[in-house]
Structures are given as C-alpha cells and as structure tokens.
Amino acid sequence: MSVKTKTPYETLGVSPKASDSEIKKAYKALAKKLHPDLNPGNTGNEERFKEISAAFNFLKDKEQRRRYDAGEIDASGQEKPEHAYYRQYSSGPQGHRYENSAGYEDLNDIFAQAFGQGAGGARGANIRMRGGDLRFHLKIGFRDAVKGAKQRVTTPDSGTLDITIPAGIRDGQTLRLAGRGQPGLNGGPPGDALVEISVASDSLFMRDGNDILLELPISIDEAVLGGNVTVPTFDGSVKLKIPVGSSSGRKMRLKGRGVKPAREKAGDQIVTLRIVLPKTPDERLKSAMKTLRTSGGYDPRADWKGNAT
Amino acid sequence: MMTEKEVLSSVSGMSRSSLKICISQSWVTPAQATEGAMFDELDVARLRLIAELRRDMGVNDDAVPIILSLIDQLNAAQRRLRALDRAIGQDPDRRRSLADWLKSVTVQD
Numbered sequence: 232m233s234v235k236t237k238t239p240y241e242t243l244g245v246s247p248k249a250s251d252s253e254i255k256k257a258y259k260a261l262a263k264k265l266h267p268d269l270n271p272g273n274t275g276n277e278e279r280f281k282e283i284s285a286a287f288n289f290l291k292d293k294e295q296r297r298r299y300d301a302g303e304i305d306a307s308g309q310e311k312p313e314h315a316y317y318r319q320y321s322s323g324p325q326g327h328r329y330e331n332s333a334g335y336e337d338l339n340d341i342f343a344q345a346f347g348q349g350a351g352g353a354r355g356a357n358i359r360m361r362g363g364d365l366r367f368h369l370k371i372g373f374r375d376a377v378k379g380a381k382q383r384v385t386t387p388d389s390g391t392l393d394i395t396i397p398a399g400i401r402d403g404q405t406l407r408l409a410g411r412g413q414p415g416l417n418g419g420p421p422g423d424a425l426v427e428i429s430v431a432s433d434s435l436f437m438r439d440g441n442d443i444l445l446e447l448p449i450s451i452d453e454a455v456l457g458g459n460v461t462v463p464t465f466d467g468s469v470k471l472k473i474p475v476g477s478s479s480g481r482k483m484r485l486k487g488r489g490v491k492p493a494r495e496k497a498g499d500q501i502v503t504l505r506i507v508l509p510k511t512p513d514e515r516l517k518s519a520m521k522t523l524r525t526s527g528g529y530d531p532r533a534d535w536k537g538n539a540t
Numbered sequence: 541m542m543t544e545k546e547v548l549s550s551v552s553g554m555s556r557s558s559l560k561i562c563i564s565q566s567w568v569t570p571a572q573a574t575e576g577a578m579f580d581e582l583d584v585a586r587l588r589l590i591a592e593l594r595r596d597m598g599v600n601d602d603a604v605p606i607i608l609s610l611i612d613q614l615n616a617a618q619r620r621l622r623a624l625d626r627a628i629g630q631d632p633d634r635r636r637s638l639a640d641w642l643k644s645v646t647v648q649d
Contacts, residue, residue: 263597268589269607271614284596317589320582321615328569328582329608330616363566368541368573384572427571429541 239286239299239306247300251291258287271318328364362413362422369394369426373433376400377443377465377490384426394426399441399492402430435463441490441498448507449473451516464488464500471502479506541571541578551584553591561601562590567608 240247243257263269265280289306290296298304321329367384375382379398383391392411400406405427412422437444447462457475461468464485471483481504489498509516523529532538548554562568563577568586570577579587586608593599593607628638 259596259598262592266592266597268611271611271618315581315585315588317582317585317611318615320585321611322619323582327616327619329586329612330619363569366569366571368571368578370573384574386572425571427541 236306237282239289242282242286243290251293254287254290258283267316268318271322277316328366360416360419362415362419364422365412365424367392367424367426368429370429370431371396371400372431373436373438374465376402376428376430377438386424392424392426396428397493399490399495400428400430402428404428436465438490439501441492441495443489443498443500445500445502446505447471447502448505449477451506451508454478454504454506462500462502465490473504477504479504541580542584543575544577544579547579547584547587551587551591553595554587558591558594559587562587565601565605567605 238247240249243254243261245254245257249257261283262280265276265283267277267280270276286306289299295304299306365386367386369382369384371380371382375396377398379400380396382394382396384394386392392408394406394408396406405425408424408426410421411424414421435445443465445462447460449458449460452458453460453473454477455475457477458473459470460473462471462485466488469485469488471485473483474481483502483504485500485502487497488500491497542550544559548556548559563570567590568579568583570579570583572578589611590604590608593604594601599607628635
C-alpha cells in the first residue's frame with residue numbers, strides 16, 4: 232500500500248501557484264514555530280521542521296521548481312543531511328557554558344548546594360551577577376605536560392594571564408583559574424578563566440596515563456649477550472641493563488621514571504626493546520651467523536601457535 | 541576545536557562579518573589561543589543556530605541576543621529539572637509519595 236507523499240507545496244501549506252516571496256513567508260512562519268532549538272522539550276517538531284526545510288530548500292531553487300512543476304523531477308531525495316542542533320550540545324556536559332539561570336534566585340541556593348552548580352552568569356537582569364567565564368586554548372609541549380611549566384597567555388583585553396601547568400596534565404584537560412574571568416556586575420563575583428590544554432606529541436616518547444613509553448633500539452649482540460645501555464628519561468638519563476637473551480618487544484620497566492602528578496601515584500617508564508641490524512650487514516656479522524646456522528641454529532618457532540595449523 | 545576559517549566553511553550562511561558580530565557581541569565566546577579564536581562543537585552549533593535565526597527566520601540583530609538568552613535560560617531550567625529528576629530516582633513509591641506531597645503543598649496561583 233502506498234501512502235501518497237505530500238508535495239512540497241502541501242508541506243509548506245501554500246498553493247502551487249504561490250510566488251517565491253509567499254513561499255519564503257510561509258517557510259519563515261513555520262520555521263519560527265517548529266525550529267528544534269526553540270522547542271527543546273518537543274521532539275515531534277523536529278521531523279516537521281526537517282520536512283519544511285527540505286520543501287523550502289527544494290522550491291527556492293527556481294530551476295528545480297520549474298522542472299518539478301513541469302513533472303520532470305519529483306521532490307524526493309532533497310532532504311538535507313542530518314544536522315546537529317544546538318540543543319544536542321547544550322544538553323551535554325559542556326552545555327551549561329552558555330546557560331543562564333536568571334529567575335532561579337530563590338532556588339539557586341538549593342541547586343548550588345545539591346548539584347554543585349554555581350549561580351550561573353545571569354545576564355541582563357539588574358541583580359548581583361557573577362562575571363562571565365573566559366575561555367583559552369593553550370598548546371603545550373610534551374615535556375611541559377610531563378614536568379609541569381609556567382605559561383603566559385594574552386587575554387582579549389591585552390592583559391596577561393600566568394598559568395601554572397601542573398605536572399602530569401593530560402591532553403584535553405581544562406584548568407580553572409578562579410576569579411580570572413570577566414568582572415562581576417553590581418558587586419557580583421568575577422567569573423573564572425578556563426584554559427583548555429592540548430598537548431603536542433613527541434617524536435621519541437609516548438604516554439599511557441602516567442606511564443611513559445619509549446622504544447629502544449639495541450644491537451643483536453646486546454640482545455644475545457646482554458649489556459648496559461644509556462636511556463633518556465624526563466629526569467635525566469639512566470643506565471638500563473639488557474638481560475642476556477632479550478627478544479624484540481621485551482618490555483623493561485624503569486620504576487618511578489614516568490609522570491609524577493602531585494596527588495597521584497608516579498608512573499613508570501616502559502622501555503620496549505627493538506633489535507636493529509646494521510643497514511648493510513658486514514662480513515663479520517654474516518660469518519658469525521653462518522657459523523650459527525651450520526652448527527644447527529635454533530628454532531624460534533618451537534612454542535609458536537602457528538605450528539598447530 | 542575549529543579555527544575561524546574552518547567555522548566559516550562549515551556553517552552555511554555565516555559570513556566573516558557575521559562571525560565578527562557574534563564574537564564582539566559575546567553571542568558566542570570562543571576560546572582564545574595564540575593562533576586566534578578556537579571554536580568547540582558547542583560554539584559551532586550555536587553559530588549554526590544564530591545563522592538560521594538571522595537568515596531563515598528573519599530575526600534581526602537586536603532580537604538575536606533576546607532569543608539566545610531565552611534559549612539559555614530554558615536550557616538551564618531543563619538541566620535543573622533533569623538533575624532533580626535523577627536525584628529523585630526511579631523508585632516508584634518515592635515518586636508517588638513526592639507527587640502526593642507536592643499536591644498537598646502546592647498553592648494554586
């Protein structure tokens with residue numbers, strides 16, 4: 232059974248003979264009523280809004296409308312791609328940034344106590360108002376994130392803001408500098424400065440929580456016979472003892488040499504060994520390996536699961 | 541995070557001069573970085589809403605902040621109601637007794 236679909240004219244409630252400006256007027260009137268962000272509690276309107284937007288976008292193209300009227304094309308496939316409405320973000324955890332709680336003064340003490348929400352940056356009313364928050368975005372180096380640092384940013388009013396980056400800060404974390412936002416009105420407290428930190432990656436080190444990861448190239452003789460290798464850490468270099476008979480991929484843990492945040496357990500530096508051959512193996516290496524092979528070699532796949540198949 | 545340039549190419553109906561107005565009027569408050577303003581998803585969705593208000597609904601620049609302010613207040617109110625709802629919890633007995641109590645103390649305006 233086929234349901235007769237509405238024509239774009241019916242969707243907008245205009246006659247097929249309507250002028251462009253009549254169509255626009257009808258669309259505007261419906262959009263004002265149905266826009267999802269103006270009706271955040273009413274999900275039914277969203278579908279209707281999509282329909283009228285699609286119909287309007289279809290008809291506002293003069294050539295498209297002419298061909299539709301002439302029966303050359305139908306009105307299908309003209310729906311706009313899914314578009315994210317403001318309310319989808321404003322209802323998320325970051326959403327309260329723009330929110331305004333004017334009018335809840337009588338309940339704000341309860342809400343602030345119960346749910347940890349401040350009085351909010353009410354604008355426009357003649358009451359004591361907390362100043363707005365100022366947001367900053369700061370890109371810092373990998374080392375600064377591990378060890379902590381002091382940074383200075385310029386504020387919109389050309390002032391400066393000194394930021395102490397705590398050791399162990401993570402990519403995407405936000406620092407709150409209380410009282411460094413916009414001044415309050417009518418004796419209200421100032422807002423906060425919110426500094427979102429992004430951490431640059433490093434060419435040598437990687438990070439996993441509070442652990443620092445490092446890949447260490449070793450020679451084949453160091454792998455077989457063991458040895459002492461100097462390894463860089465963020466607290467200076469340390470000697471690492473390679474155990475006799477170490478394969479590529481073996482992980483060595485340097486206790487307490489990772490990230491050391493003030494109030495968390497210090498992480499470790501985890502060194503992954505990687506056997507590296509010279510770019511062109513010289514004669515001595517080749518003859519040593521030939522001797523190994525002719526004397527029977529060894530089977531690295533003795534316990535390998537791949538043998539079972 | 542998006543730069544000003546990326547915002548202009550992804551929000552249809554937002555011109556450079558419109559974006560300037562949005563920032564100077566504090567309709568959106570992007571983060572400040574050494575490279576210039578940086579916009580997160582919330583900022584971009586808000587800019588898209590502003591663009592639709594001005595272009596599709598004929599809202600003029602005097603009315604934009606009024607509408608934004610009302611939407612912001614509505615969102616705050618809804619968030620508080622949701623928080624309250626979560627705090628009350630799903631226990632049907634508690635919900636019913638709370639409803640009864642509210643009915644008994646509500647003064648009809």
